[in-house]
Amino acid sequence: xxxxxxxxxxxxxxxxxxxxxxxxxxxxxxxxxxxxxxxxxxxxxxxxxxxxxxxxxxxxxxxxxxxxxxxxxxxxxxxxxxxxxxxxxxxxxxxxxxxxxxxxxxxxxxxxxxxxxxxxxxxxxxxxxxxxxxxxxxxxxxxxxxxxxxxxxxxxxxxxxxxxxxxxxxxxxxxxxxxxxxxxxxxxxxxxxxxxxxxxxxxxxxxxxxxxxxxxxxxxxxxxxxxxxxxxxxxxxxxxxxxxxxxxxxxxxxxxxxxxxxxxxxxxxxxxxxxxxxxxxxxxxxxxxxxxxxxxxxxxxxxxxxxxxxxxxxxxxxxxxxxx
Amino acid sequence: xxxxxxxxxxxxxxxxxxxxxxxxxxxxxxxxxxxxxxxxxxxxxxxxxxxxxxxxxxxxxxxxxxxxxxxxxxxxxxxxxxxxxxxxxxxxxxxxxxxxxxxxxxxxxxxxxxxxxxxxxxxxxxxxxxxxxxxxxxxxxxxxxxxxxxxxxxxxxxxxxxxxxxxxxxxxxxxxxxxxxxxxxxxxxxxxxxxxxxxxxxxxxxxxxxxxxxxxxxxxxxxxxxxxxxxxxxxxxxxxxxxxxxxxxxxxxxxxxxxxxxxxxxxxxxxxxxxxxxxxxxxxxxxxxxxxxxxxxxxxxxxxxxxxxxxxxxxxxxxxxxxx
Numbered sequence: 001x002x003x004x005x006x007x008x009x010x011x012x013x014x015x016x017x018x019x020x021x022x023x024x025x026x027x028x029x030x031x032x033x034x035x036x037x038x039x040x041x042x043x044x045x046x047x048x049x050x051x052x053x054x055x056x057x058x059x060x061x062x063x064x065x066x067x068x069x070x071x072x073x074x075x076x077x078x079x080x081x082x083x084x085x086x087x088x089x090x091x092x093x094x095x096x097x098x099x100x101x102x103x104x105x106x107x108x109x110x111x112x113x114x115x116x117x118x119x120x121x122x123x124x125x126x127x128x129x130x131x132x133x134x135x136x137x138x139x140x141x142x143x144x145x146x147x148x149x150x151x152x153x154x155x156x157x158x159x160x161x162x163x164x165x166x167x168x169x170x171x172x173x174x175x176x177x178x179x180x181x182x183x184x185x186x187x188x189x190x191x192x193x194x195x196x197x198x199x200x201x202x203x204x205x206x207x208x209x210x211x212x213x214x215x216x217x218x219x220x221x222x223x224x225x226x227x228x229x230x231x232x233x234x235x236x237x238x239x240x241x242x243x244x245x246x247x248x249x250x251x252x253x254x255x256x257x258x259x260x261x262x263x264x265x266x267x268x269x270x271x272x273x274x275x276x277x278x279x280x281x282x283x284x285x286x287x288x289x290x291x292x293x294x295x296x297x298x299x300x301x302x303x304x305x306x307x308x309x310x311x312x313x314x315x316x317x318x319x320x321x322x323x324x
Numbered sequence: 325x326x327x328x329x330x331x332x333x334x335x336x337x338x339x340x341x342x343x344x345x346x347x348x349x350x351x352x353x354x355x356x357x358x359x360x361x362x363x364x365x366x367x368x369x370x371x372x373x374x375x376x377x378x379x380x381x382x383x384x385x386x387x388x389x390x391x392x393x394x395x396x397x398x399x400x401x402x403x404x405x406x407x408x409x410x411x412x413x414x415x416x417x418x419x420x421x422x423x424x425x426x427x428x429x430x431x432x433x434x435x436x437x438x439x440x441x442x443x444x445x446x447x448x449x450x451x452x453x454x455x456x457x458x459x460x461x462x463x464x465x466x467x468x469x470x471x472x473x474x475x476x477x478x479x480x481x482x483x484x485x486x487x488x489x490x491x492x493x494x495x496x497x498x499x500x501x502x503x504x505x506x507x508x509x510x511x512x513x514x515x516x517x518x519x520x521x522x523x524x525x526x527x528x529x530x531x532x533x534x535x536x537x538x539x540x541x542x543x544x545x546x547x548x549x550x551x552x553x554x555x556x557x558x559x560x561x562x563x564x565x566x567x568x569x570x571x572x573x574x575x576x577x578x579x580x581x582x583x584x585x586x587x588x589x590x591x592x593x594x595x596x597x598x599x600x601x602x603x604x605x606x607x608x609x610x611x612x613x614x615x616x617x618x619x620x621x622x623x624x625x626x627x628x629x630x631x632x633x634x635x636x637x638x639x640x641x642x643x644x645x646x647x648x
Contacts, residue, residue, distance in 0.1 A: 027469040078432060082425040101406040104428060105469055108402060111435055112461040119454050126451055130443050137436040145351040145429055 003311050007049040007058070012041060014062050015069060020113075030094050030106040031113070034073050037089050043172060044069040046315075047180035050194060053308040054184025060122055061183040064129050067117035068176050071133075074110035075140055077103055082148060083231075111137075121183070128182050136175040143168025150234040161239045162203075170202030193298050200295035201316050207288045208319060210235040214272060215281060220323045226268035232257055236287070241278040249274060292320050327635050331373040331382070336365060338386050339393060344437075354418050354430040355437070358397050361413050367496060368393040371504035374518060377632040378508025384446055385507040388453050391441035392500050395457075398434035399464055401427055406472060407555075435461075445507070452506050460499040467492025474558040485563045486527075494526030517622050524619035525640050531612045532643060534559040538596060539605060544647045550592035556581055560611070565602040573598060616644050 020032040044065035051061030079085070080093035081103050087093065095103035114133075121129050146164035150156050177198035181191040212221050213228045214237055228235050238257070242250050253274045256267060275281065295316050299309055344356040368389035375385030403409070404417035405427050411417065419427035438457075445453050470488040474480050501522035505515040536545050537552045538561055552559050562581070566574050577598045580591060599605065619640050623633055 024466060024469045024473060026473055027466060078428055081428060100424070101472060104402055104405060105465060105472070108432075108435065109462060109465040111432065112458060112465060115439065115454070115458045116462065119451070119458050123451050126454070127443070127447050130439070130450070130454065134436060134439045134443050138433060138440065141429055141433040141436060142348060142351060145348045148425060148429070149348060149350055 004045065004049060004315065007052070008041065008045045010058060011045050011048050011062070011065055015041065015044070015066060018066070026102065027106055027109055030077075030098050030102050031110055033097065034077050034094050034106070034110065035070065037073075037091055039073075039089060041069055043072055043176035046173075046198070047176045047183075049311075050177050050180030051184040053304050053311075054181055054186045054190070057184060060125075061180050063117045063120040064133070064179050064183060065176075067114045067133065068172070068179065070110050070117065071114040071137065072172065074107050074114060075144070077107040077110065079144060082144070125182055129179050132175050132178055132182070136171050139167045139171045143171075151232070153234075155242075156234045156239050158236075158239055158243060161234065161236060165203065165206040165236075166199065169206045170199045173202030173205065174199035190303060193302050196298040197295050197302070197312065197316075200291045200298060201319060203291040204288050204295070204316070205319050207236055207284055207291070208322060210237055211281065211284050211288075212323065214268075214275065217323060226264070226272075229257070229268050229271045230264055236284055237275050237280045240280045240283050241275050244278045244280065244283075245274065249277065288320060292316060328369065328373065328639060331376070332365065332369045334382060335369050335372050335386070335389055339365065339368070339390060342390070350426065351430055351433055354401075354422050354426050355434055357421065358401050358418050358430070358434065359394065361397075361415055363397075363413060365393060367396055367500035370497070370522070371500045371507075373635075374501050374504030375508040377628050377635075378505055378510045378514070381508060384449075385504050387441045387444040388457070388503050388507060389500075391438045391457065392496070392503065394434055394441065395438040395461065396496065398431050398438060399468070401431040401434065403468060406468070449506055453503050456499050456502055456506070460495050463491045463495045467495075475556070477558075479566075480558045480563050482560075482563055482567060485558065485560060489530040489560075490523065490527065493530045494523045497526030497529065498523035514627060517626050520622040521619050521626070521636065521640075524615045524622065525643060527615040528612045528619070528640070529643050531560055531608055531615070532646060534561055535605065535608050535612075536647065538592075538599065541647060550588070550596075553581070553592050553595045554588055560608055561599050561604045564604045564607050565599050568602045568604065568607075569598065573601065612644060616640060 016036075020035055021028050047065040047068055048058045048061045052058035076088060077094045080088060081095045081100055085093055086096045091097075093103075094106060098106075118126075118130055118133055143164055143166070146160065147168055150161075150164065174195040175198070178191045178195040181194045186194065210228065212225075213223065213235070214226060216225050218225045228238075238253075241253060245253060253271065256262065256270045256274070259267060262270075296313065299312055299316075302309065302312075304312075340360075344359055345352050371389040371392055372382045372385045376382035400412060401418045404412060405419045405424055409417055410420045415421075417427075418430060422430075442450075442454055442457055467488055467490070470484065471492055474485075474488065498519040499522070502515050502519035505518045510518065534552065536549075537547065537559070538550060540549050542549045552562075562577075565577060569577060577595065580586065580594045580598070583591060586594075620637065623636055623640075626633065626636075628636075
C-alpha cells in the first residue's frame with residue numbers, strides 16, 4: 001500500500017490547495033465545508049494512480065480526479081437530505097448544519113463545479129472522459145432512486161439489490177479507474193477492463209460495508225454497528241435472509257425489523273441472530289469472493305507492469321478483509 | 325417573427341420526439357413531466373437560429389440546444405422547491421406533485437442529462453461549448469443564491485439586484501446565443517458580441533417581467549398580477565422605490581409589504597400606489613431602454629446578413645413591449 005500512499009499525498013496535496021470560497025458566501029461556505037470534511041479520497045487517488053501506471057503522467061489525471069471527488073461529495077450532500085442523515089464523518093451533514101435549500105443549491109453548484117474540472121481535462125481526452133463521467137453521474141442517480149424505492153418496497157429481490165449497489169456505488173469506482181486509464185493513454189479495451197476491475201472491487205466494497213455495518217467492530221469501523229438495522233435498510237443480509245428463511249422466521253424478521261417499540265439493542269441482537277441462523281454472513285462472503293475473483297480475472301488481461309498489477313491486487317484484497 | 329417560428333418548429337419537433345422515460349420510473353416520470361410541461365423554449369430556439377444564421381448548419385446546434393432546455397428546466401425544478409412554489413405553467417410543480425426527495429433527485433438527473441446532450445456536441449466545438457455551459461450553470465446557481473439571500477436581507481441595493489438578475493436570468497440567455505454562434509462557426513469576438521446581445525436582452529426580459537408581475541394585464545400575462553408583492557419579492561420596483569421614497573413613505577412601503585393581516589387585494593393596490601408615487605415604472609422603462617440600447621450596440625458589430633440582424637433586432641424589440 002506504500003505506492004497508494006504516494007498518490008494519496010499527491011492528490012490530497014493538490015486538492016487541499018484548492019480554494020472553494022468565493023461570493024456569495026452563503027453558497028460557497030457549505031461547499032467548502034462539505035469538501036473539507038475529509039474522507040479517504042479513494043476514488044480520485046485511484047484515478048491518479050492508474051493514469052501514472054499506464055502513462056507515467058499523473059499530472060494529467062489531477063483535474064478529472066478532482067472532478068470525481070467533488071461529484072462524489074455532491075451526491076453525499078444531496079443523499080443526506082433524502083436519507084434524513086444528520087451526521088457524516090463525525091460532523092453535521094450540510095443540510096443539518098445549514099438548511100435543506102442551502103444543501104440543494106450548494107449541491108447543484110458542486111455538480112457544476114465538478115464539470116468545471118472535467119472541462120480542464122486535456123482536449124484530446126476530453127470527449128472520452130466527459131462521456132464516462134456523465135454516464136456514471138446518471139447511473140449514480142438511478143442507484144440512489146432504487147435505494148429510495150427500497151425504503152417502501154416490501155419485497156426486494158437479490159437481483160434488484162445487486163443492481164442498486166452496482167449503480168449507486170460500483171460504477172463510480174469503475175469510472176474513477178477508467179478515467180485514470182484514459183488519461184494515461186490506455187486504449188478502449190484496456191480502459192474497459194480496468195472499469196470492470198473497479199466495478200467488481202466496488203461490489204466487494206459495498207458488500208463488505210453491509211457486513212461491517214451489522215457485524216463489525218465498532219471501535220475499528222468508526223460507525224455505530226447496527227445502523228442499517230435501525231434504519232430498516234434493505235441490505236444484502238436482509239434481502240438474502242428474507243429469501244432463505246422459512247416463512248415463519250422471515251415473518252419474524254420482518255416484524256422485528258419494523259418494530260418501533262423494541263429497544264435498539266434488543267432489535268439489533270435479534271436481527272443479528274436471525275441473520276446468523278439464515279447463514280447469510282457466509283453467503284455474503286461467498287458473493288464477495290465471487291466478485292473478487294471477477295476483479296482478478298479482469299486484472300489478468302490488463303497490460304501493466306507486474307509490480308503495478310500487484311498494487312491493484314493488494315488493494316482489491318485489502319477491501320475483502322478490511323475491518324474499517 | 326416568422327423566421328423564429330421556423331426554428332421553433334425545428335427545435336420543438338426534435339425535442340418532442342425525445343423519450344425521457346426509462347427505468348426506474350420513479351426517477352424518470354417526474355423528468356418527463358417537467359420537460360413536457362411546455363414553456364416557450366425560447367433559449368434553445370435562439371441557439372438553433374443563431375447557429376443557422378452564422379453557419380447555415382442548424383442541425384449541429386440541436387444537441388447543445390436540448391442541453392440548454394433541459395438545464396433550464398432542471399433549475400426550475402429545484403428553484404420551485406426552494407421558493408415553495410406550488411404551480412408552474414398552470415400545473416403542479418414537481419415537488420408538489422411528487423415530493424421533495426423526488427424533485428431533488430430527478431432534478432440532479434436532469435442536470436446530468438443536460439450534460440449527456442452537451443457530450444453529443446461535435447468534437448471540434450465540444451471544449452468551447454462545455455466551457456460556456458459550465459460557467460453559466462455556476463452563475464445561475466449564484467444568481468439563485470442571491471435571490472434567496474434577498475428574502476431575509478433587509479436592504480438590497482440596486483446594484484445587488486441587478487447582479488442577481490444578470491446571474492439568474494440574463495447569462496443563460498447570453499449563453500444560449502453564444503453556444504449557437506460557436507456551433508455556427510463564429511469566432512471568439514463574434515461569439516462574445518452575441519453573448520453580450522443576449523445578456524442585455526435578458527436584462528430587459530427580467531425587468532419587463534417585474535413590471536408585468538405588478539402592473540400587467542392578468543388576461544394576457546397569464547399569471548396573477550401582484551404575485552411578487554404577495555411573495556414579498558425584492559423586485560426592481562421595490563428596491564428602486566425603497567431607494568427613492570422619503571423615509572416616511574419607504575417605512576410605509578416596508579410595513580405594507582410585510583403586513584400579514586392586510587387583505588391581498590388591498591396590499592397589492594397600496595403597494596402599486598406607492599410604486600406609482602415613487603415613479604419607478606418610468607425608471608424601470610428607462611433602465612429597460614438602456615439595456616435595449618446596449619443590446620443594439622452589440623448587434624451593430626455583429627457580422628450577419630442585414631435580414632438576420634433585423635430578426636434579432638425585432639426579437640429584442642418584442643421583449644421591450646411584450647405584455648405576456
